[in-house]
Amino acid sequence: MAELARKLERNAKYILWAIIGLFVSKKKPPPLPINFTALTSVLVIRPDRLGDVVLSTPVYESIKKSFPHLHLSVVVSQDNVPILIGNPNIDKIIPFEPKNIGTAIKQLRNTKFDIAFTLNKKFSAIASILSLISKAKYKISYAHDETAWLYDIRLPLDNQLRHESLNNLELLNYVGLPSITKSPCLYFNKDEEKKITIMLNALRKYPKRPLVLIKPGTRIEQWGWKEGNFRIVAEKLSSLKQAEVLFICGPGEEPLINRINKQANPKIGQLPILSIKELALVIKKSDLLFCNHTGIMHFASAVETPAVVIFKHGEVSRWGPISIPHIVLEEKNSDTLSPEIVLKKINQLLANTTKNNKTI
Numbered sequence: 001m002a003e004l005a006r007k008l009e010r011n012a013k014y015i016l017w018a019i020i021g022l023f024v025s026k027k028k029p030p031p032l033p034i035n036f037t038a039l040t041s042v043l044v045i046r047p048d049r050l051g052d053v054v055l056s057t058p059v060y061e062s063i064k065k066s067f068p069h070l071h072l073s074v075v076v077s078q079d080n081v082p083i084l085i086g087n088p089n090i091d092k093i094i095p096f097e098p099k100n101i102g103t104a105i106k107q108l109r110n111t112k113f114d115i116a117f118t119l120n121k122k123f124s125a126i127a128s129i130l131s132l133i134s135k136a137k138y139k140i141s142y143a144h145d146e147t148a149w150l151y152d153i154r155l156p157l158d159n160q161l162r163h164e165s166l167n168n169l170e171l172l173n174y175v176g177l178p179s180i181t182k183s184p185c186l187y188f189n190k191d192e193e194k195k196i197t198i199m200l201n202a203l204r205k206y207p208k209r210p211l212v213l214i215k216p217g218t219r220i221e222q223w224g225w226k227e228g229n230f231r232i233v234a235e236k237l238s239s240l241k242q243a244e245v246l247f248i249c250g251p252g253e254e255p256l257i258n259r260i261n262k263q264a265n266p267k268i269g270q271l272p273i274l275s276i277k278e279l280a281l282v283i284k285k286s287d288l289l290f291c292n293h294t295g296i297m298h299f300a301s302a303v304e305t306p307a308v309v310i311f312k313h314g315e316v317s318r319w320g321p322i323s324i325p326h327i328v329l330e331e332k333n334s335d336t337l338s339p340e341i342v343l344k345k346i347n348q349l350l351a352n353t354t355k356n357n358k359t360i
């Protein structure tokens with residue numbers, strides 16, 4: 001029944017988009033490659049989850065590196081705006097909030113865009129609506145059946161499995177951008193650096209040891225490794241003096257961390273609840289991140305911190321860490337991954353990376 005409901009929903013969406021298309025005039029697509037030197041403004045649309053936004057940062061740098069004169073605007077969800085603040089490649093951030101979509105509509109309508117990129121390789125109704133609202137002269141996205149009428153330049157879908165950051169860049173390649181940057185990157189100012197340095201200096205008891213951050217929480221419980229296993233790994237790293245461990249406690253995860261620490265010996269320190277920008281900076285100043293497959297995993301890629309990640313769902317080749325030393329451990333459809341194996345991999349990665357001598 002669930003599969004039938006999903007099929008009916010997909011068909012309904014397709015019919016709805018087809019009806020909208022009847023009332024929208026189709027323009028002649030521009031010749032490729034696009035002459036970006038004759039343009040003035042570009043819009044990039046990525047109103048998705050945190051990890052998707054982090055992995056879209058190479059797009060902004062690639063556009064600015066290729067054509068510095070372009071005014072670059074980005075649409076992201078309101079919650080993810082802070083992670084892009086301070087990015088020198090972005091001229092304007094347009095926040096999207098479903099409950100207050102009028103604000104985004106007003107900003108999109110009040111700006112003249114030559115081109116709008118919709119990065120979603122999987123069809124997104126929200127992203128496509130934002131592209132339609134933008135009234136960009138030319139709209140670019142993947143060739144989804146639902147929006148054959150909407151986009152002027154449509155990159156054909158293929159079955160090649162690429163990392164999501166490379167999926168985003170495929171659109172830029174397709175229209176002829178000459179300079180492509182592949183690594184995600186986040187930017188911080190001096191005040192942010194100072195604040196996090198002071199906080200870590202106050203929290204840390206063993207500053208000469210490598211700093212390992214552990215996040216046991218995950219958005220969906222069944223996508224996470226057993227909390228008792230996280231406790232064992234944290235205990236052994238601490239008791240054997242192999243590292244100083246701090247738990248990352250996300251919003252609403254206090255009961256989880258409290259349960260783990262109630263049984264832990266020795267007790268494990270934990271970070272306070274931080275903003276996403278602050279958390280990214282703490283990860284930058286650490287020596288290793290250990291977590292489930294979750295959004296903050298991509299912070300490690302963007303700040304060049306080694307990571308050990310457990311995947312209980314998802315495609316590693318598409319969503320795994322990129323551009324950093326990392327180890328991915330898959331445990332799909334089972335609970336067979338032991339703490340001893342994970343501990344061995346963490347120590348292996350710590351021994352093989354050179355970030356241990358950095359200062360905070």
